[in-house]
Amino acid sequence: MKKMMIVAVLVCSSTTLFAQKYMTRTGKASFFSATSLENIEAFNNEVAGIVDSKSGDVVFQVPIKSFKFEKALMQEHFNENYMESDKFPKAEFKGKIVDLSGVNFSKDGTYNVKTNGKLTIHGVTRDVSMPGTVVVKGNTATVSSKFNVKTADYNISIPKMVEGKVAKTIEVTVNSILTQK
Amino acid sequence: MRLTSAILFTALVVVSTPSVLFAQDDKKKQQTEEKDSSDDLMNMLEEEGNAAPKKKEYVSATFKSTRVINGHSIENTPKGVLDFRVSHRFGPVNSGLRDFFGLDAANTMIGFDYGVTDWLMVGLNRSTYQKEIGGFAKVKLLRQTESNSMPVSLSYMGGVSVQTMPAPVYSAVVDSATGDTVIPQYHFTNRLYFVNQLILAKKFSNVFSLQLMPTHIHYNLVPTRDEPNNIFALGIGGRVKLSNRISLTGEYYYRFNELNGYHNSVSLGMDIETGGHVFQLMLTNAIAMTERAFIGQSSDDWFDGGIHFGFNISRVFTIVRPKGFETSRNKIW
Numbered sequence: 001m002k003k004m005m006i007v008a009v010l011v012c013s014s015t016t017l018f019a020q021k022y023m024t025r026t027g028k029a030s031f032f033s034a035t036s037l038e039n040i041e042a043f044n045n046e047v048a049g050i051v052d053s054k055s056g057d058v059v060f061q062v063p064i065k066s067f068k069f070e071k072a073l074m075q076e077h078f079n080e081n082y083m084e085s086d087k088f089p090k091a092e093f094k095g096k097i098v099d100l101s102g103v104n105f106s107k108d109g110t111y112n113v114k115t116n117g118k119l120t121i122h123g124v125t126r127d128v129s130m131p132g133t134v135v136v137k138g139n140t141a142t143v144s145s146k147f148n149v150k151t152a153d154y155n156i157s158i159p160k161m162v163e164g165k166v167a168k169t170i171e172v173t174v175n176s177i178l179t180q181k
Numbered sequence: 182m183r184l185t186s187a188i189l190f191t192a193l194v195v196v197s198t199p200s201v202l203f204a205q206d207d208k209k210k211q212q213t214e215e216k217d218s219s220d221d222l223m224n225m226l227e228e229e230g231n232a233a234p235k236k237k238e239y240v241s242a243t244f245k246s247t248r249v250i251n252g253h254s255i256e257n258t259p260k261g262v263l264d265f266r267v268s269h270r271f272g273p274v275n276s277g278l279r280d281f282f283g284l285d286a287a288n289t290m291i292g293f294d295y296g297v298t299d300w301l302m303v304g305l306n307r308s309t310y311q312k313e314i315g316g317f318a319k320v321k322l323l324r325q326t327e328s329n330s331m332p333v334s335l336s337y338m339g340g341v342s343v344q345t346m347p348a349p350v351y352s353a354v355v356d357s358a359t360g361d362t363v364i365p366q367y368h369f370t371n372r373l374y375f376v377n378q379l380i381l382a383k384k385f386s387n388v389f390s391l392q393l394m395p396t397h398i399h400y401n402l403v404p405t406r407d408e409p410n411n412i413f414a415l416g417i418g419g420r421v422k423l424s425n426r427i428s429l430t431g432e433y434y435y436r437f438n439e440l441n442g443y444h445n446s447v448s449l450g451m452d453i454e455t456g457g458h459v460f461q462l463m464l465t466n467a468i469a470m471t472e473r474a475f476i477g478q479s480s481d482d483w484f485d486g487g488i489h490f491g492f493n494i495s496r497v498f499t500i501v502r503p504k505g506f507e508t509s510r511n512k513i514w
Contacts, residue, residue, distance in 0.1 A: 021222070025229065032510060041509050048230060050222045059222040061230075065238065070506050071499045072259035076242055077454075081425040086387060094219040117219070159426070161455050 020105075020180050022051040022141040027176025029062055031149075033167040040074060040166065042067040049176055051134075051141060056100035058115055058143075060093040060174065082156050082166075083122055092120040095128075103134055110135045115145075121154040132174075139180040146173045238327035243334060243384040243392075246459045246495055247294060247302070247319075249418035250432040250448040251467055251475045255334050255382035255392055257319055258296035261501030266292045266306070268493040270468050275486030283489060290470045295500070310469035315342030317376075325384060338378040342471050345372070371402040374473035390420045396434070398473050404441065412438040414476050426454045430461070434476045444487075446479045461493040 027047030033040040046066040051058050064085040069075040079085040095117020097103065103111040111134045119128045132145035149170045151158060158166045244254035247264065258264045268290040272283030280286060292306025300321040307314050317340035325334040351365040375398070382392035394416035403410055416434040423429060430450040436443075450463035466483050467475035481487025502509075 021225075023229075039510065041506075043505050043508075045505070048226050050226060052218075052222060055218055057219040057222050059219050059226060061223070061226050068503065068505055070502055070509065071497070072262055072503075073497050080242055092223070094223060096219065 020053055022053060022105075022143075022178035023181045024049050024176050024178045027060070027143075027174070027178070029172065029174045029176070031067075031173070032171045034171075035165055035167050038165045040069070042069045042075070042078070044068070047174070047176055049143065049178060050181075051097075051143060051178055053103075053105035053141075056097035058093070058095045058097060058117065060176075062091040064089055064091060082151075082158070088121075088123045090120075091122075092118075093128075094118050094120075097134075103136075105136055105141065108137050119149075121149065122156050124154040126153060141178045141180075142176070143178060144173070144175040146171065148172070235328070237330075240325040240327060240334070240384045243325070243382050243390045244418075244420055244430075245428060245452040245454055246461060246493070248461070248493060249392070249420070249430055250450040250461065250463045250493075251446065251465060251470055252394060252416060252418065252432060252434070252472065253317075253319060253336075253338050253378065253380060254418065255336055255380050257300070257302040257321060257336070258294050258497065260296045260299045261499060261503065262296045263498045263500045264294040264296075264304075265496045265498065266290070266294060266493060268292075268470055268491065270465065270470065270489045270491035272468075273481050273487045273489055275488075288468050288470075306471075308470055308474075310471075310474060311344040311346050313342050313344045313469075313471055313474070315340055315471050317341075325382070332383065334380075334382045334384075336380040336382075338376070338380060340376045340378075340472060342374045342376075342473065343369075343372045344374075373401045374471070375399040375401075376472040378472065388422045392418045394418065394434070396472065396476060398477050400473065400477070408441060409438045412436055412440055412477050416476070420452070428452045430463075432465075436477065440477050443478050443480055444482050446475050447483055459493075459495045461495075463491050463493075464488050465491060 025048045027049050029044045029047045044067045047062050049060040064083050095115045098114045116129045118125050130147040135142040244256050247256045270288045272286035274282045276283050288309045290308040294304035296302050302319045305316050319338040321336050323335040348367045353362050353364045377397040379395050384390045396414045398412050414434045414436045418432040421429045432448040434446045446467045448465035453460040466481040467479040
């Protein structure tokens with residue numbers, strides 16, 4: 001009898017377990033622009049993201065104004081001149097884990113994934129495909145990804161004057177701990 | 182026993198089937214509107230975000246620089262940032278070709294401004310004009326927010342300066358009260374000037390900012406008894422952004438007291454922003470750059486061609502690395 005009960009409880013709970021979403025509002029993202037003249041790096045600790053472990057849907061939202069630079073003037077230029085963050089306050093990624101069958105969200109481990117989706121930066125949306133890893137540990141999933149963004153692809157114009165100081169391709173890193181909801 | 186297990190089994194089936202059904206539903210849904218499945222998640226994020234308490238977003242970049250033209254703007258240097266400033270004001274353009282329209286006579290101010298905290302900025306500077314050394318502190322009192330819950334920014338700027346010209350040699354005079362012959366003394370305190378200023382600013386749009394500057398200036402020593410030691414002035418300064426990197430500025434100080442026939446200060450300028458610099462080019466009727474001198478003692482008149490060309494150069498250095506950069510790969514430091 002007791003066994004039956006346990007089985008019943010397990011079965012019931014497992015259905016909700018599969019429907020579970022992993023979520024964060026304090027995810028981390030950073031970017032790095034390397035040139036021979038100057039390296040520019042900025043960090044963001046206010047990334048919001050959800051991963052649906054059942055459908056494989058992944059969404060991320062990055063508030064542009066929350067990027068912190070080591071030089072305050074850079075931060076001002078970034079918001080005012082390059083990203084126009086009053087007009088385009090958020091960058092977004094909407095995508096799907098392509099090989100979802102390879103990820104077992106109920107078992108601790110490190111899984112390499114591939115995602116396809118749409119990346120929106122500076123009001124420009126482009127189809128992208130990027131690799132990433134999901135580290136499942138207990139009720140958390142740490143999602144990390146490193147990819148390159150070409151500023152020209154997203155209509156971010158860099159004036160001649162500072163051309164040598166801002167890289168044409170910016171390396172973006174996402175590293176966020178999502179917890180079960 | 183059998184009955185109960187049968188009931189339990191049916192219960193189990195009933196409980197688990199809907200979820201199976203739902204799963205099928207989801208699959209169907211996914212097939213029909215595959216693109217929209219992530220939209221739901223996005224909406225979820227939006228809702229969560231809207232429900233979360235909003236943090237205050239302060240308006241940034243009301244002005245490009247910490248000075249409008251001659252006088253202070255509402256802006257402070259951020260915490261841990263040192264601003265090295267070199268300013269030049271040349272002679273009046275009406276001095277003619279012989280003086281190369283004023284460019285032969287340069288009045289220079291060199292200064293260091295530093296952001297102690299995000300609300301306190303201090304500065305030290307030295308000017309050629311009467312060999313003046315000055316210091317100031319600027320404190321943010323109110324900050325305009327993006328949501329307009331606070332519609333304006335307010336700062337206080339307090340400064341003191343001392344001119345270090347050689348002491349004048351006075352001849353003996355007869356004191357009218359006692360009848361004694363005395364030689365007037367020129368004390369250190371006679372060289373001092375003080376300024377108190379409030380800066381009330383509003384960024385009306387991305388393109389247009391305006392500020393008002395009620396100002397009090399105290400001269401410890403004035404040339405004659407009839408002249409006031411305290412003068413009051415109201416300044417107005419504005420910025421119009423022409424592009425992301427170029428803006429036009431204007432500044433005018435109206436004095437409520439006359440001080441020996443000096444003119445009100447009128448300046449027009451242009452801010453040009455490059456990587457780590459802000460260049461400010463201006464035309465002004467002031468030769469000096471300290472408040473007591475350009476607000477109270479601008480001796481030239483625009484209408485007579487008493488216009489000075491000048492520029493401010495600002496170069497910022499980050500002295501204290503902000504928090505959160507422990508993992509930075511930036512090794513240029």
